[in-house]
Amino acid sequence: MEEKPQHGSLGGLVAGVREEYESGRTKELEWRKAQLGGLIRMITEEEDAIFDALHDDLGKHRVESFRDEADVPLISFPCNARVVPEPIGVVLIFSCWNLPIGLALEPLSGAIAAGNAVVLKPSEFAPSTAAFLAANIPKYLDAKAVKVVQGGAEVGEELMEHRWDKVLFTGNARVGRIIMTKAAKHLTPVALELGSKCPCIVDCLDSKRECQVAVNRIIGAKWSTCAGQACVAIDYILVEEQFAPFLIELLKSTLKRFFTEPEYMARILNEKHFHRLTNLLEDDQVKSSIVHGGNADPKTLWIEPTIVLNPPLDSDIMMEEIFGPLLPIITVKKTEDCIAFLKSKPKPLAIYAFTNNEKLKQRIVAETSSGSVLFNDAIVQYGLDSVPFGGIGESGFGQYHGKYTFELFSHRKAVVRRSLLVEFMFRYPPWDEYKMGMLRRVFRFDYVSLVLALLAFWLLGIRR
Numbered sequence: 001m002e003e004k005p006q007h008g009s010l011g012g013l014v015a016g017v018r019e020e021y022e023s024g025r026t027k028e029l030e031w032r033k034a035q036l037g038g039l040i041r042m043i044t045e046e047e048d049a050i051f052d053a054l055h056d057d058l059g060k061h062r063v064e065s066f067r068d069e070a071d072v073p074l075i076s077f078p079c080n081a082r083v084v085p086e087p088i089g090v091v092l093i094f095s096c097w098n099l100p101i102g103l104a105l106e107p108l109s110g111a112i113a114a115g116n117a118v119v120l121k122p123s124e125f126a127p128s129t130a131a132f133l134a135a136n137i138p139k140y141l142d143a144k145a146v147k148v149v150q151g152g153a154e155v156g157e158e159l160m161e162h163r164w165d166k167v168l169f170t171g172n173a174r175v176g177r178i179i180m181t182k183a184a185k186h187l188t189p190v191a192l193e194l195g196s197k198c199p200c201i202v203d204c205l206d207s208k209r210e211c212q213v214a215v216n217r218i219i220g221a222k223w224s225t226c227a228g229q230a231c232v233a234i235d236y237i238l239v240e241e242q243f244a245p246f247l248i249e250l251l252k253s254t255l256k257r258f259f260t261e262p263e264y265m266a267r268i269l270n271e272k273h274f275h276r277l278t279n280l281l282e283d284d285q286v287k288s289s290i291v292h293g294g295n296a297d298p299k300t301l302w303i304e305p306t307i308v309l310n311p312p313l314d315s316d317i318m319m320e321e322i323f324g325p326l327l328p329i330i331t332v333k334k335t336e337d338c339i340a341f342l343k344s345k346p347k348p349l350a351i352y353a354f355t356n357n358e359k360l361k362q363r364i365v366a367e368t369s370s371g372s373v374l375f376n377d378a379i380v381q382y383g384l385d386s387v388p389f390g391g392i393g394e395s396g397f398g399q400y401h402g403k404y405t406f407e408l409f410s411h412r413k414a415v416v417r418r419s420l421l422v423e424f425m426f427r428y429p430p431w432d433e434y435k436m437g438m439l440r441r442v443f444r445f446d447y448v449s450l451v452l453a454l455l456a457f458w459l460l461g462i463r464r
Contacts, residue, residue: 010155013147014119014162018090020145021117027087028115031142035112038140039105046136050101056128057100058226059267059301068099068225085410087115088189089165094156094179096170097123097269098229103170103193104133108146110405116166117145121159123171124152125269157182164188166409170231171195172321173394191398191408194391195321196348197235200378201338201364203355204243214354214376215250219258221352221378223305227266228325229273231395232350232379235322238338241331248307248329252292255305268301268324277303277324280317293325335360342368347393352378371395 025031043050051062091111095104104122111118120137122130134148149155160167160182169179170193183190200218205211222234239247259265268274278296281287286308287294293306308328311317317328332338335355342351349371353364361375371391372381382389385402400408426438441449 010149010158011162013149014090014159017117017119017145017147020142021087021090025142026112026115026117026145031145032113032115035141035146036109039109039112042136042140043105046132049132049136050129053126053128053132054101057097057126058229058269059263060226061263061266064224064226064266065101068102082415084413084415085114085406086413088409088411089116091116091118091409092159092164092167093118093120094167094169094171095120095122097125097129098226098231100126100129101133104129107168107400107405107408110400111409112141112146114406114409116409119147119149119159121149121151121156124150161185166191168398168400168408169193176396191400192391192396193231193389193398194349194394194396195231195323196346196391196395197318197321198232198348198350198352199338199342199345200234200237201335201351201353201355202237202239202243202247203335203353203357203360204240205354206356210356211246211250212254215247215254217377218354219251219254222327223255223259223265223325225379227268227303228327229266229269229323230379232382233323234327234352234378235348236318236328236330238330238332238335238341240335241333244309244329244331248291248309251307251327255292259305262300262302265302265305265325268303270301271298273324274298274301274303277322277326280315280320280322280326281306281308283311283315283317286311286315286317336363339363339367347371347391347395349391349395350374350378350381369393 020026051065054060054065055062093104093107093111095107100123104120108118108120120133122133124130130148130150134150137146137148149159157178160179163186164183166189167179167183168191169176173194176192176194179192180190200221202214202218205214218234218237221232222228225233228234237247268277274296281290281294289308289311291307291309293304295304296302303325306326308317308326310331311328313330317326318330322328330341332341335357347369351364351368351370351373353361353373353375355361355375365373369392372387372389374381381387382401387401388399388404389401390396390399398408424438426435438453441453
């Protein structure tokens with residue numbers, strides 16, 4: 001049952017979801033288990049419909065869709081005697097178009113597991129997937145406490161006029177700033193998952209086999225992940241100038257083997273993004289630096305995997321997040337020079353490095369800052385539930401995945417239990433130097449001295 005909000009009707013929808021939360025049902029363990037079970041059933045029973053929606057929206061092959069979007073992890077319920085997690089309340093989730101199933105259902109599952117009521121706003125740029133979510137989530141989940149709202153930017157803006165207990169937005173920095181500005185009206189906490197220019201350092205590896213494995217993984221993380229339209233996709237490569245020719249030739253030959261059919265790579269989202277990407281190549285200095293690819297078909301929104309060698313660092317292709325199948329390769333004199341290069345740039349969502357040099361690995365971890373660092377592979381950190389996923393600085397803030405999604409949508413309430421049996425009167429006036437001394441011992445954690453002083457005070461009282 002699809003939610004089609006009319007002007008002014010979102011207020012009633014938000015009030016209804018908050019009423020469901022206030023009823024206390026979403027806090028019950030059985031409710032949380034039932035909703036997570038419903039999500040799993042939906043993914044299992046509607047698998048073909050999910051594949052069809054992703055193909056309609058993005059031209060994704062069903063194998064790529066299964067790999068990237070169809071696995072929603074179960075999460076734990078952390079709790080101890082001193083810190084009690086409680087649901088935040090009513091949560092608004094904005095999901096994005098490039099991984100429209102995975103980036104909707106994973107945060108949704110964590111918010112539900114934490115006991116929240118949820119409103120999900122899918123991206124209007126993946127309309128088939130948004131329609132699938134709107135039609136199926138009410139069939140498998142509690143339709144009163146979990147809502148799906150479709151619509152464009154105007155619906156998103158209207159949603160942000162209402163009070164939420166937390167907002168998660170996945171998208172670009174421009175819209176992220178709008179979300180934060182509107183959230184400030186109600187002092188709503190926000191988590192932002194934004195894009196960035198994720199660099200990939202390629203060191204001189206030890207063998208031809210290692211080089212081939214590295215190239216396989218680079219191609220998988222650039223062209224085989226929604227045609228590079230992903231926030232964690234490799235944006236550009238840094239490599240020693242003497243190793244660059246070999247790397248480029250290996251990339252070319254492997255691309256030819258991997259992409260034997262156009263359907264093996266997703267298409268560009270729409271005409272707007274297609275023209276944005278092709279315009280990046282129109283700069284004369286960029287166009288002259290193309291060493292592979294460069295062809296494009298506006299009718300099918302297809303852009304050939306393109307490699308650009310040493311475009312100007314002040315060109316748009318090196319200043320903007322590419323978010324597409326264009327790969328600049330920047331050469332340096334020595335691999336170690338990459339550190340200074342990265343430190344001069346905004347903090348990315350991820351840094352990738354293919355190297356066996358342990359000293360270089362240590363320097364990358366210690367001297368650079370990013371949402372994550374991954375050695376000898378790329379993108380796979382996104383699928384690991386055991387580590388948090390999120391950005392830093394301009395690439396966003398707030399982390400989720402696995403138990404971290406539960407924590408993102410929980411308030412960690414401190415609960416302190418004390419006995420009425422023992423009382424320390426030096427906490428209270430009237431004040432004197434003895435009480436000052438006792439307090440100094442407490443704040444210095446000098447418990448041995450404190451016990452001795454109390455014992456002396458007690459013995460002195462007996463003698464009197």
